[in-house]
Amino acid sequence: MAEKKTKKSAKSKEKDNKLFAEFPNLYKDISEDDLASCMAYAEEYKAFLDISKTEREFVANTIEAAEDLGFVDIETKKTLKAGDKVYSSIKGKGLMMAVIGSQPVSTGVNILGAHVDSPRLDLKPNPVYEDTEAAYFKTHYYGGIKKYQWTTIPLAIHGVVYTKDGEMHNIVIGEKEEDPIFYITDLLPHLGGEQMTKKANEFIAGEDLNVVIGGMPLKDAEKEPYKAYVLKYLNDNYGLEEKDFVTGEIEIVPAMKARDLGFDRAFIAGYGHDDKVCAYPAVTALFAQERPHKTCVCMLTDKEEIGSYANSGAQSVLYENFLMELLAKNSSKDGAFDLLLYRKAIAASNMLSTDVSNAYDPKYASVSDPRNSAYMSKGMKIEKYVGSRGKSGTNEATGDFVAKIVSIFAQNNIPWQTGELGKVDAGGGGTISAYMAKHGMNVIDAGVPVWSMHAPYEVISKIDLYYTYLAYKAFIENI
Ligand code: MN
Ligand code: MN
Numbered sequence: 151m152a153e154k155k156t157k158k159s160a161k162s163k164e165k166d167n168k169l170f171a172e173f174p175n176l177y178k179d180i181s182e183d184d185l186a187s188c189m190a191y192a193e194e195y196k197a198f199l200d201i202s203k204t205e206r207e208f209v210a211n212t213i214e215a216a217e218d219l220g221f222v223d224i225e226t227k228k229t230l231k232a233g234d235k236v237y238s239s240i241k242g243k244g245l246m247m248a249v250i251g252s253q254p255v256s257t258g259v260n261i262l263g264a265h266v267d268s269p270r271l272d273l274k275p276n277p278v279y280e281d282t283e284a285a286y287f288k289t290h291y292y293g294g295i296k297k298y299q300w301t302t303i304p305l306a307i308h309g310v311v312y313t314k315d316g317e318m319h320n321i322v323i324g325e326k327e328e329d330p331i332f333y334i335t336d337l338l339p340h341l342g343g344e345q346m347t348k349k350a351n352e353f354i355a356g357e358d359l360n361v362v363i364g365g366m367p368l369k370d371a372e373k374e375p376y377k378a379y380v381l382k383y384l385n386d387n388y389g390l391e392e393k394d395f396v397t398g399e400i401e402i403v404p405a406m407k408a409r410d411l412g413f414d415r416a417f418i419a420g421y422g423h424d425d426k427v428c429a430y431p432a433v434t435a436l437f438a439q440e441r442p443h444k445t446c447v448c449m450l451t452d453k454e455e456i457g458s459y460a461n462s463g464a465q466s467v468l469y470e471n472f473l474m475e476l477l478a479k480n481s482s483k484d485g486a487f488d489l490l491l492y493r494k495a496i497a498a499s500n501m502l503s504t505d506v507s508n509a510y511d512p513k514y515a516s517v518s519d520p521r522n523s524a525y526m527s528k529g530m531k532i533e534k535y536v537g538s539r540g541k542s543g544t545n546e547a548t549g550d551f552v553a554k555i556v557s558i559f560a561q562n563n564i565p566w567q568t569g570e571l572g573k574v575d576a577g578g579g580g581t582i583s584a585y586m587a588k589h590g591m592n593v594i595d596a597g598v599p600v601w602s603m604h605a606p607y608e609v610i611s612k613i614d615l616y617y618t619y620l621a622y623k624a625f626i627e628n629i
Contacts, residue, residue, distance in 0.1 A: 173528045173567040176613045177416065188616035192418060195430050195615060196408040199420050200325075203403045204308045205243045205452045205462075208266040208426060212433055212450065213237060216247055219437055224248075224472065230255075230479040233441045238472045243267075243452040243462040246472035247436055251445040255480040256491050258498030259445040259473070260626040261591070262436065263582055264429035264505065265454030265464070268422035269293030269604045271300060271359055271402040273309075277395055278363075280376040285364035287332075289402055290356070293455030297354040299605050301336040305361060309400035313389045321388065324405040331405045333362045361402055404606040416527065416611060417601075423608040425454065428504035428597040431619035438623055445476065446626040451582055454505075464582035470589065499591040500551070500629045502622060503583035506610075507531045508571050509599030517576045522569045524599035527611040529565040530618040532556075533595040536571060538578020545583035547594035554629060555594065562624040565617060566596075596621065 180188070202208040213221075216237055224236040230250050237247040244266070248259070271289040279286055291297065306324025313319065324331045336354070337345050345353050367375035368382055384390040390398075408420030429450055436448035453463030461468060477495055478487040510523040524531035534552060537544030559566050571579055587593040598618050601609040 173525070174565075175525075175527045176529055176565055176617060177527050180613065184616075188613055189415070191616050191619060192410075192612040194434075195427070196418060196420065198430055199408045199422065199426055202266075202426060203268075203306075203422055204270075204401050205266040205268075205450075206310065206399075207308065208429065209239060209242060209245045209450060212245055212247075213239065215433075215437070221247060224475055224479070227479060228485065229483060230476060236476075238475075240452070240466070240468045240472075241462045244466075244469070245450040246447065246469060247433075248445055248447045248472075248476055249436060249439040249442055250476075250480060251442045253444050255445050255477045256495045257444065258495055258500065258591075259447050259476065260442075260629050261447040261449055261499060261501035261586075262432035262504050262622050262626060263449035263451065263464070263501055263586060264432045264597075265425045265451045265458075265582060266429050267293070267452050267455050268403075268424055268426070269295045269455055271305075271361070273395060273398070273400040273402070275396045276392070277400075278377055278380060278392060280374050283365065283367070283376055284362055285376040285380045287361040287363050287402070289359045289361060291359060292401070294604055296350065296605070297356060297359060298336075298350060300359060301334045301354060303333075303606055304331040304405035305333060305402050306405040307332060307400060308403055309398060311388060311390055311394055311398035311400070313394070319388060321400065325407075332402065334359055335362065406607055411609060416613070417609050418612060418615075419607050419609050421606055421608070423598070423600055423610050424506045424603055425504070425597070427600070427610050427615055428506055428618065431615065431622050432502075432504045434619060435622040435626060439626065442627060444626075444629070445480070447473070447476075454582055458582055458585055464585045493590065497590040500554075500625075501583075501586055501591050501593045502555075502625050503545070503581050503586065503593050503595045503597075504618075504622060505581040505583075505595055505597045506600045506603060507533055507569070507595070507597055508603055509601050509611075511601055517572045519570065519573050523572075524567050524569045526599060526601065527613050528567040528599075529614060530567070530596055530621045531599050532566050532568045533570070533597075534568070536579055536581055536583070536595055539575060542578075543580055543584065545581075545587040545593055545595075548592065551592040552594060555596075555625065558624055558628045559621060562620070562628070564621045564624050566621060567599075596625075 202211050221235040221237050224238045232252040234250040270292050272292045274288040277287040310318050364380045368379040371378035404421040411417035411419045439446050451464040453460050458464040478485045509526045535544040535546040583593045598614045
C-alpha cells in the first residue's frame with residue numbers, strides 16, 4: 151500500500167505531464183523530410199526578400215507571381231464564382247488578393263493580413279546639399295528605429311520618381327555587386343569621448359542621419375560643385391531635376407542581402423523581416439488555394455510602422471472596398487451591393503493579423519516575462535492581445551475564437567507558442583488587428599518571433615517561418 155501512495159504508475163505520470171503546457175524547440179524532433187522542406191522554403195523566402203525591400207517592390211513582385219497563377223484584377227470581373235482568383239492593388243503600396251470559395255462570400259471570408267512596410271530612412275522633399283566638399287541626402291526616419299544603428303552600414307536607395315511627363319520610374323541603386331552604396335558616418339572612438347557619455351537616444355540625432363552620396367566636384371559649376379555633380383548625374387541617368395524629389399518616394403534601406411546565420415544555418419539575418427517574414431507565408435498560403443471551402447483573402451498593408459494611416463494604411467477604406475466588391479460580385483448577378491449583407495458577412499469573417507513579435511533574448515531578459523514570451527524556434531506565436539500599459543490600444547481576441555484556432559492547429563499537428571511582447575509596463579506596440587476587428591470580424595495576432603526587431607538587420611528562425619506558413623495555410627483552409 152505504501153508503495154502505491156508514493157510511486158505513481160507510468161500511465162498516470164504521463165497524464166499528469168499532459169496537464170502542463172509545453173513549447174519545445176522544434177528543431178529537436180523534426181524529421182529529415184520536414185527539415186528539408188523547411189530549408190527549401192527558407193531559400194524561397196530569402197530570394198523574395200532580397201528583391202522586395204520596400205512595400206512597392208513587395209506588392210509589385212507579389213502581383214507578378216499572382217498573375218502567373220491566374221489571378222486577375224477584380225475590375226475585370228463582372229461576377230465572381232468558386233475558384234476565381236482576383237486582386238486589387240492599393241495605390242501600388244498595399245494589396246488585396248482573394249481566391250473565391252465554394253461557400254458564398256456572404257457566409258464570411260478567411261483573411262491573412264500582414265504589412266509590407268518596414269522601418270527605414272525616407273528622403274526629405276528637398277534632400278540634396280553639400281558640406282565641406284561632399285554631397286549628402288537629408289533624411290527623415292520612418293517608423294521606430296534606434297538611430298545609431300543606421301550609421302556605418304552599407305545603404306541602398308530604392309524608390310520611384312516621376313518625370314515631368316508624369317511617368318513613374320523605379321530606382322534601385324546599391325543592391326548589385328557593381329553598384330555604389332551610400333553611407334552615414336559616425337565619429338571615430340579616438341574623439342568620441344564626449345559623444346559616448348550621451349544617452350543612446352541622443353548621440354545620433356534624427357537631423358544628423360545624413361547620407362553621403364558624392365565627393366567629386368562638377369567642373370565649371372557656377373555654385374555648389376559637389377551638389378551640382380550629383381544633380382547632373384541624376385539628370386543624365388534619370389532625367390531628374392532637384393524639384394522632382396518633392397514628387398518622388400525614395401527610401402534608404404540597408405544594402406545587405408538576407409543571409410543564413412549560424413554554423414547550422416538555423417536562422418536568417420535580413421532587412422525587413424518585420425513584417426515580410428509574415429507577409430511571405432501569408433501570400434504563399436493563399437497561393438496554395440485552388441478551390442477553398444470559404445473565400446480566402448490575403449491583405450498586404452502599408453504604413454503600419456507609422457500608425458496605418460494614409461490611403462494605403464490598414465485604416466483606409468480601400469481595403470474594405472475590395473471586400474465589398476467581393477461580396478457584391480459574388481452574391482448578385484448585376485453586382486448590386488447590400489450593406490446589411492456585407493456587415494453580416496464581415497461579422498462572420500475570421501482573420502489572422504500576421505505580424506511579428508519579440509523573441510526572448512537572454513541578453514535582455516529583464517524586459518520579458520519568461521513564462522509569457524515567445525522564443526526562437528518554438529513556432530508561430532499566438533498573441534491574444536498586444537498594446538501597452540494595461541492593454542491600452544489592443545485588439546483582444548475572444549476566447550471562443552482562440553479555442554477554434556488552437557483546435558485547428560491541433561488537428562493539423564501544427565505546433566505554436568504564445569506570450570506577450572514584453573513585461574507589463576516595459577513598453578508595447580500595436581498591429582493592424584484593432585483596425586480590422588473594428589469592422590466586426592474575429593481577429594488575432596499570430597506571427598514569427600524576431601530578434602533585434604526594427605534593427606537594420608533582424609533575425610528570425612527558419613523553423614518558425616516554416617511552421618508559420620503551415621499554420622496560416624491550416625487557418626484559411628479550416629476556420
Ligand atoms: Mn510589424
Ligand atoms: Mn514593426
